[in-house]
Amino acid sequence: MIPFGRNYCSLPLSQASSPNNPIMQKRYCLALDLRKDSALISQYKHVHTKEGIWPEIPRGIKEVGITDMEIYLWDNRMFMILEVPMNWDYDSEMARLGKLEKQAEWSDYVWQFQQLLPYSKNGEKWIQMEKVFHLNPAGIKGTAKAGYTEPTYDKPSKRFCATLDLRDNPELISQYRYYHSPEGHWPEISKGIRSVGIFDMQIYLIGNRMFMITETIPGFQWNEQMQKLSTLEKQKDWEALMKKFQQALPGTKEIKWELMENVFDLNRDF
Numbered sequence: 001m002i003p004f005g006r007n008y009c010s011l012p013l014s015q016a017s018s019p020n021n022p023i024m025q026k027r028y029c030l031a032l033d034l035r036k037d038s039a040l041i042s043q044y045k046h047v048h049t050k051e052g053i054w055p056e057i058p059r060g061i062k063e064v065g066i067t068d069m070e071i072y073l074w075d076n077r078m079f080m081i082l083e084v085p086m087n088w089d090y091d092s093e094m095a096r097l098g099k100l101e102k103q104a105e106w107s108d109y110v111w112q113f114q115q116l117l118p119y120s121k122n123g124e125k126w127i128q129m130e131k132v133f134h135l136n137p138a139g140i141k142g143t144a145k146a147g148y149t150e151p152t153y154d155k156p157s158k159r160f161c162a163t164l165d166l167r168d169n170p171e172l173i174s175q176y177r178y179y180h181s182p183e184g185h186w187p188e189i190s191k192g193i194r195s196v197g198i199f200d201m202q203i204y205l206i207g208n209r210m211f212m213i214t215e216t217i218p219g220f221q222w223n224e225q226m227q228k229l230s231t232l233e234k235q236k237d238w239e240a241l242m243k244k245f246q247q248a249l250p251g252t253k254e255i256k257w258e259l260m261e262n263v264f265d266l267n268r269d270f
Contacts, residue, residue, distance in 0.1 A: 026147035058270035072260035133180035
């Protein structure tokens, strides 16, 4: 289990894309909560390790074409990253997964640890999130339901995932989304992000809850490089503006992105 800064390469070097011939894939990000009970959270983490998981579960996930699945945790909130082939259909393949050996039993078993999000409709568990910012968009517009197109890459990297909340105000959320659109984003911000060793960053949203994926060079040190970023052109002005839309996470006092723990990783562990 690697809490922060998971070493990553989206494909083996022999299979990965080249800059002139990228291999495209789709990504989904989803959210769900655990019950706010430390013993249950600890047990949930154990049953997602190599020692604790039922072997049929990762085998079934791979059988339906999922190339990678990761789960990140902060407090009792979870985010999942799914990476799949371009022609993969979420509804049909997840329905097929549910029919494979032990999958239905597993879903029932892990439900004792989980609870629905406030945004859940009709008992929906993992909810697809909308992408509201992408440092390096692939040029193909996606949706939370259809997935978002991603180029694979062949360079080793580090992946950090973090969470933060927006103020639960529709007008402020709309303004935040605008400032993270190609039309509203300040160019100095993207330039600064890249200059400190971040080569991609994405932000996903459900309700007022955000999930950020940050891809960096292998030697990236989060605290040091984020401190350096804060000193660059326009960054302090940008951070002050963003604080008008953001709020501290439950149980914390400071408005800041909190790093999340990687508690399940299909490619790394299985």
